[in-house]
Amino acid sequence: MGFSFIAPLPIPPGVRQVGGRSSCRNSHFTTPVASAANAARIPRTVAQQATERTVDVVVIGSGMGALTAAADLASKGASVAVLERYLIPGGSSGYFERPGYRFDVGASMIFGFGTRGTTNLLTRALDAVDRRVDTIPDPVQVRYHLPDGIDIRVHRDYEQFLQELVRRFPHEEKGIRSFYNACWSVFNSLNAMPLRSLEEPRYLLRVFAAHPLACLNLLRFLTRNAGDIAREHIVDENLLKFIDMECYSWSVVPANLTPMINAGMVFSDRHYGGINYPVGGVGRIAEEIVEGIRSREGCTVEYGALVTKVLFDERGSACGVKLANGNRIYAKAVISNATRWDTFGDKGLVDEERTPVAERRFRERYVKSPSFFSCHIAVREKNLKVGMGEDDGMDCHHIVLDDWKEIETARDGRGTIFLSIPTILDKSVAPPGMHIFHVFTPSWMDEWKGLSSSAYKAKKETMLSTVVKRLERELFPGLGEAIEFAEVGSPRTHRKYLGRIDGSYGPVAGKRLAGLLSMPFNRTDVKGLYCVGDSTFPGQGLNATAFSGFACGHRVAADLGFLERLPEPFDSALTDLLSRTRLKI
Ligand SMILES: NC(=O)c1ccc[n+]([C@@H]2O[C@H](COP(=O)([O-])OP(=O)(O)OC[C@H]3O[C@@H](n4cnc5c(N)ncnc54)[C@H](O)[C@@H]3O)[C@@H](O)[C@H]2O)c1
Numbered sequence: 404m405g406f407s408f409i410a411p412l413p414i415p416p417g418v419r420q421v422g423g424r425s426s427c428r429n430s431h432f433t434t435p436v437a438s439a440a441n442a443a444r445i446p447r448t449v450a451q452q453a454t455e456r457t458v459d460v461v462v463i464g465s466g467m468g469a470l471t472a473a474a475d476l477a478s479k480g481a482s483v484a485v486l487e488r489y490l491i492p493g494g495s496s497g498y499f500e501r502p503g504y505r506f507d508v509g510a511s512m513i514f515g516f517g518t519r520g521t522t523n524l525l526t527r528a529l530d531a532v533d534r535r536v537d538t539i540p541d542p543v544q545v546r547y548h549l550p551d552g553i554d555i556r557v558h559r560d561y562e563q564f565l566q567e568l569v570r571r572f573p574h575e576e577k578g579i580r581s582f583y584n585a586c587w588s589v590f591n592s593l594n595a596m597p598l599r600s601l602e603e604p605r606y607l608l609r610v611f612a613a614h615p616l617a618c619l620n621l622l623r624f625l626t627r628n629a630g631d632i633a634r635e636h637i638v639d640e641n642l643l644k645f646i647d648m649e650c651y652s653w654s655v656v657p658a659n660l661t662p663m664i665n666a667g668m669v670f671s672d673r674h675y676g677g678i679n680y681p682v683g684g685v686g687r688i689a690e691e692i693v694e695g696i697r698s699r700e701g702c703t704v705e706y707g708a709l710v711t712k713v714l715f716d717e718r719g720s721a722c723g724v725k726l727a728n729g730n731r732i733y734a735k736a737v738i739s740n741a742t743r744w745d746t747f748g749d750k751g752l753v754d755e756e757r758t759p760v761a762e763r764r765f766r767e768r769y770v771k772s773p774s775f776f777s778c779h780i781a782v783r784e785k786n787l788k789v790g791m792g793e794d795d796g797m798d799c800h801h802i803v804l805d806d807w808k809e810i811e812t813a814r815d816g817r818g819t820i821f822l823s824i825p826t827i828l829d830k831s832v833a834p835p836g837m838h839i840f841h842v843f844t845p846s847w848m849d850e851w852k853g854l855s856s857s858a859y860k861a862k863k864e865t866m867l868s869t870v871v872k873r874l875e876r877e878l879f880p881g882l883g884e885a886i887e888f889a890e891v892g893s894p895r896t897h898r899k900y901l902g903r904i905d906g907s908y909g910p911v912a913g914k915r916l917a918g919l920l921s922m923p924f925n926r927t928d929v930k931g932l933y934c935v936g937d938s939t940f941p942g943q944g945l946n947a948t949a950f951s952g953f954a955c956g957h958r959v960a961a962d963l964g965f966l967e968r969l970p971e972p973f974d975s976a977l978t979d980l981l982s983r984t985r986l987k988i
Pocket residue numbers: 463464465466467468469486487488489492493494495496508509510511512513514708709710711740741742745900901902903908909935936937938942943944945948
């Protein structure tokens with residue numbers, strides 16, 4: 404293949420841009436100078452003298468869950484310190500740059516970015532701190548290239564999508580319509596109400612009083628999985644496999660393990676708010692929220708700020724954090740955006756001996772999803788043998804699978820391929836005449852452990868070549884010749900730069916669970932310590948973690964007196980009841 408191979412990902416020249424603009428008010432940190440090496444070993448360049456200070460809320464990490472919670476709290480008047488170990492905000496929704504290019508670290512398919520309803524939580528996270536990002540509507544959420552010749556486009560227009568699916572499975576028209584109608588019923592219920600903390604009873608009582616039917620409908624679906632509902636309406640096994648892929652493509656588990664509430668959100672929002680690409684790349688969302696947080700009195704976002712431990716007071720409540728440079732920040736509430744595995748346990752921010760039983764139970768029910776092997780590829784349009792122009796009808800997002808048996812388990816680049824070409828929508832993220840291909844496929848940490856550096860590099864090259872050959876066969880003949888350069892990341896890369904255990908995409912049900920009911924909310928059994936992000940209700944996805952951010956912000960604000968709440972014991976009764984129920988199921 405005629406391209407230069409560069410690894411690892413991401414060496415962030417763009418870092419200087421973001422860090423350099425930093426004006427960390429009240430901060431004792433200096434902005435670290437960017438380099439791949441110190442990015443992974445941060446923070447080395449922070450203040451020499453250990454310092455202490457106090458804020459209302461410390462937020463560990465700056466993924467979308469964390470930023471939404473911080474933005475919400477900042478908008479309510481709390482002083483918030485967001486501490487990010489890396490040099491760029493956004494975590495899996497961050498970016499990295501090469502001259503002329505801006506690559507999205509995670510995928511580029513963004514839900515929750517519409518202009519109407521209540522479920523557009525990314526738009527709302529920006530609104531919370533008076534910021535906005537322009538978007539480009541995507542006419543097709545994804546094009547599936549599946550076994551048995553199943554080639555389906557999920558059009559933004561709902562009826563157009565249904566007709567395409569019905570053309571392929573005419574005998575299942577009724578089942579198709581009734582399954583997706585069930586999804587709409589979930590979505591319409593969610594979209595009727597303000598979305599806040601389900602463990603804050605005052606809010607819950609008000610929302611039940613204002614929208615009783617919607618709440619009862621959600622309760623009905625809360626314990627169910629999408630696969631069960633699909634089987635109530637559909638019998639064709641190939642169509643059920645397609646529904647499995649519809650779920651797997653974002654939940655990384657098949658339909659029988661995918662909570663129905665989440666399926667309802669994803670399968671309807673794509674036709675309601677639509678999939679919208681942020682102009683300038685996905686990283687723009689986090690950048691703007693950061694600017695909005697920083698504009699609030701007493702609020703900071705600090706990079707190169709690796710938190711090593713949560714601090715406790717004499718009553719055992721979380722009261723702040725310790726950083727790798729020895730600094731301590733005290734707070735009335737601590738919010739962790741690290742995964743639950745990175746928050747609790749021997750290698751976590753809270754030692755095993757302080758780890759509550761509920762957290763051990765969580766680890767019995769949820770497992771770490773696989774990570775990804777991801778390739779960020781710069782492609783010359785003139786060398787591609789398929790049209791990429793505005794009138795050529797090339798779609799931005801593709802999913803490729805050769806054999807149904809390979810959907811979940813195949814290794815070495817033979818499993819499901821996810822491809823996003825953001826330059827189809829936004830030409831500003833690459834130089835003229837160039838495209839960005841972001842290709843990823845599930846991969847596990849155990850495949851990459853213990854390799855010498857030459858074996859590691861060779862494995863990356865082999866995997867890249869496997870994936871490129873599959874794309875050449877399916878979609879882009881001659882792709883290899885069109886590649887200018889490629890940067891490749893393994894699960895090790897994801898662990899190193901995103902700080903996620905084993906580079907995992909997030910927690911997934913390790914066995915059949917009762918829908919979303921088993922997923923913990925934001926309070927933990929450690930007083931003063933909250934979790935946010937994809938280890939909390941409702942799970943993975945930017946819009947999902949934005950929900951967890953709003954819910955967390957709301958619960959913390961009520962606990963700290965920024966919002967009214969019910970008197971005790973009524974306020975905590977629901978949290979206690981839900982934790983006890985969770986321990987039993
Ligand atoms: N829709 C899409 O296409 C898309 C794209 C990208 C990501 N996603 C999903 O979005 C979700 C976002 O996840 P999230 O909000 O849970 O967070 P995240 O993992 O994206 O971010 C967590 C942040 O916390 C930081 N961090 C971790 N430990 C730290 C420590 N000890 N000290 C300081 N900082 C620390 C990390 O560096 C990271 O920036 C994920 O589920 C992801 O899979 C979806």
